Amino acid sequence: MSAPLTPTSEAELAQIIGSATVPLSIRGGATRGVDSTGTLLSTSELRGITLYEPGALTLVAQAGTPLEDIEATLAAEGQRLAFEPLDLRALLGTTGTPTLGGAIAANASGPRRIAVGAARDFLLGVRFVDGMGRVISNGGRVMKNVTGYDLVKLLAGSWGTLGVLSEVSLKVLPRPETSATLVLHGLDVARAVEALSAGLGSPFEVTGAAHLPDTDETLLRIEGQASSVAYRAGRLAEALTPYGTAERRDGFDWTPIRDVTGWAQGGSRGTDDVWRVSVKPSDAPALAARMPEGAALRLDWGGGLIWVAVPPGCDLRTHLVPFAGHATQVRGDAADGISRLHPEPAAIAALSAGIKARFDPRGLLNPGAMGPA
Numbered sequence: 222m223s224a225p226l227t228p229t230s231e232a233e234l235a236q237i238i239g240s241a242t243v244p245l246s247i248r249g250g251a252t253r254g255v256d257s258t259g260t261l262l263s264t265s266e267l268r269g270i271t272l273y274e275p276g277a278l279t280l281v282a283q284a285g286t287p288l289e290d291i292e293a294t295l296a297a298e299g300q301r302l303a304f305e306p307l308d309l310r311a312l313l314g315t316t317g318t319p320t321l322g323g324a325i326a327a328n329a330s331g332p333r334r335i336a337v338g339a340a341r342d343f344l345l346g347v348r349f350v351d352g353m354g355r356v357i358s359n360g361g362r363v364m365k366n367v368t369g370y371d372l373v374k375l376l377a378g379s380w381g382t383l384g385v386l387s388e389v390s391l392k393v394l395p396r397p398e399t400s401a402t403l404v405l406h407g408l409d410v411a412r413a414v415e416a417l418s419a420g421l422g423s424p425f426e427v428t429g430a431a432h433l434p435d436t437d438e439t440l441l442r443i444e445g446q447a448s449s450v451a452y453r454a455g456r457l458a459e460a461l462t463p464y465g466t467a468e469r470r471d472g473f474d475w476t477p478i479r480d481v482t483g484w485a486q487g488g489s490r491g492t493d494d495v496w497r498v499s500v501k502p503s504d505a506p507a508l509a510a511r512m513p514e515g516a517a518l519r520l521d522w523g524g525g526l527i528w529v530a531v532p533p534g535c536d537l538r539t540h541l542v543p544f545a546g547h548a549t550q551v552r553g554d555a556a557d558g559i560s561r562l563h564p565e566p567a568a569i570a571a572l573s574a575g576i577k578a579r580f581d582p583r584g585l586l587n588p589g590a591m592g593p594a
Contacts, residue, residue: 225248225260225261225262225263226245226260226261226262226263227263227265227266228262228264228266228267229266229267230267231267231348231350231356231387231388232356234264234267234350234385234387235350235354235355235356236354237262237354238262238350238351238352238353238354238385238585238586239353239354239355240354241260241354241585243259243260243585244257244258244259244260244584244585244586244588245259245260245261245262245585245586245587246258246259246260246261246262246587247262247264247326247381247385247586247587247590248261248262248263248264248265248323249263249264249265249284249285249319249320249321249322249323249326250265250287250317250318250319250320250323251263251315251316251317252308252309252310252313252315252316252317252318252319252323253309253313253315253319253323253327253329254309254313254315254551254552255380255381255587255590256555256561256589256590257381257587257588257589257590258588258589259585259587259588262385263285264284264285264320264322264385264386264387265285265320266285267283267284267285267286267322267387267388268282268283268285268286268287268290268320269282269283269286270282270283270286270290270291270294271283271388272390273294275298275300278300278392278393278394278395279345279390279391279392279393280294280295280390280391280393281346281388281389281390281391282321282388282389282391283321283322283387283388283389284320284321284322284325284385284386284387284388284389285320285321285322286320286321286322287318287319287320287321288302288306288308288318288319288320288321288324289318289319291321295393295396296396299395299396300393300394300395300396301393301394301395301396302343302391302393303333303337303343303393303394304329304330304331304333304334304337304338304339304340304342304343305330305331305332305333305334305475305479306319306324306329306330306331306340307324307327307329307330307331307479307480308476308479308480309480309481309551311480311482311485311486312480312481312482312484312485312486312495312551312552313486313551313552314485314486314487321389321391322386322389324340325340325341325344325347325376325377325386325389326376326377326378326379326380326381326386327378327380328340328341328377328378331475331479332428332429332430332431332442332475332478332479332521332522333428333429334522335421335427335428335429335430335522335523335525336426336427336428336429337394337428339377340377341373341374341377341378343391343392343393344360344373344374344376344377344389344390344391344392345360345373345390345391345392346358346359346360346373346389346390347359347360347372347373347376347386347388347389347390348386348387348388348389349372349376349383349384349385349386349387350384350385350387351383351384351580351581352383352384352580352581352582352583352584352585352586353581353582353583356387357372357384359371359372359373360372360373360390375576380587380590381586381587381590382577382581382586382587382588382590383576383577383580383581383586384580384581384586385586397444397445397446397450398445398446398447398450399444399445399446399447399450399471399472400428400442400443400444400445400450400471400472400473401442401443401450401451401454401469401470401471401472401473402429402440402441402442402443402469402470402471402473402475403420403440403441403443403454403457403458403461403467403468403469403470404438404439404440404467404468404469404470405438405439405440405461405464405465405466405467405468406437406438406439406465406468407437407465408432408439408464408465410432410434410505410506410509410510410518410520410524411506412464413432413439413520413524414432414502414503414505414506414520414523414524415464416439416441416461416464417430417431417432417439417441417502417520417523417524418502418503418523418524419460419461419464420441420457420460420461420523421523423456423457423460425443425453425454425456425457425460426443426444426445426453427441427442427443427457428442428443428444429441429442429475429478430442430521430522430523430524431475431478431519431520431521432519432520432524433478433483433519433520434517434518434519435483435517435519439464440473440478441457441461441467442473442475443457454469478519478521479521481495481519481528483519484517484519484528484530490517490530492533493517493530493531493532493533493552494530494531494532494533494534494535494537494550494552494553494554495528495529495530495531495550495551495552495553496528496529496530496531496537496548496549496550496551497526497527497528497529497548497549497551498526498527498528498529498537498541498546498547498548498549499525499526499527499546499547499548499549500524500525500527500544500545500546501525501545501546502522502523502524502525503524504544504545504546505520505524505525505527506524508527508541508544508546509527511540511541512529512531512537512540513531513532513535513537513540515531515532516529516530516531516535516537517529517530533553533554533557534553534554534557534559536559537550538563547563548563549561549562549563550562
């Protein structure tokens with residue numbers, strides 16, 4: 222295997238892509254299990270925070286900057302990345318260090334998405350190199366309306382198939398003083414989704430809503446100033462009395478829920494395939510009833526995201542279709558021949574192909590990451 226291409230500047234990145242004659246497999250920290258073919262191109266040396274203005278809630282950093290460096294810098298100023306980027310190293314058995322560019326390319330968004338939005342919603346601007354080696358800049362350092370291609374949003378979740386990020390501008394938010402999590406027990410999926418919906422529909426600003434059948438817990442998170450959290454948690458507990466008596470846990474760590482560490486490799490579910498199913502929360506109970514034998518579930522986003530562990534080689538989609546949503550295989554053996562991504566309707570597939578042709582006409586960037594190469 223040849224040594225990876227590791228540019229140290231945006232200009233070098235553009236030169237490498239512009240002169241490439243073979244496919245390139247794009248990597249940041251190599252932690253998200255991207256399945257693509259080609260010569261390895263790593264952005265890990267494009268690192269460093271280039272601008273941070275705490276008063277303006279704005280941060281600009283190169284794409285290869287480790288997330289841990291960014292989070293440490295923000296924490297020192299009492300701020301954070303509110304979209305709560307996932308870290309799937311335990312689940313996927315990968316090593317390395319998650320990067321800012323990787324989180325944006327994957328649109329990696331955690332439990333707080335239901336309250337504040339996804340990673341793409343915090344993007345202010347991007348710089349990237351397209352498949353022809355052209356450096357493109359879009360957006361800026363403030364939120365604003367756009368016309369034409371909203372490249373900032375387009376790049377989020379494109380998995381490096383439209384361009385290779387070199388720099389990202391983000392909106393950041395203050396870190397809350399404290400948090401409290403209310404925990405209900407003894408609810409099946411249908412009742413749990415009802416309880417989560419009741420909490421999310423309340424005026425008490427729930428920022429996390431999950432259901433964990435394996436531990437018999439239904440959880441709702443509230444964050445903010447201590448006095449406000451105490452008041453809102455108390456009122457929410459009263460509102461949830463039709464679903465049982467809520468246990469309060471102060472400062473409860475949602476990282477294991479975000480990262481699905483309960484199914485980490487080496488654990489009791491470590492050899493299972495793992496899927497993410499995105500649906501309307503109201504559809505979650507019906508889908509849960511159609512899961513194959515031996516499946517395990519974890520619900521996030523109020524039921525809008527269902528993590529599913531199934532025996533190896535099980536194509537979960539065959540048990541769920543037809544349904545309105547997407548089922549994506551996150552962990553599995555490529556030799557099983559199961560498509561990782563949910564098939565797109567013909568019209569959407571044609572649109573995606575047109576956009577791909579516009580930004581990567583030679584088809585060199587991360588072939589296979591978003592479907593068949």
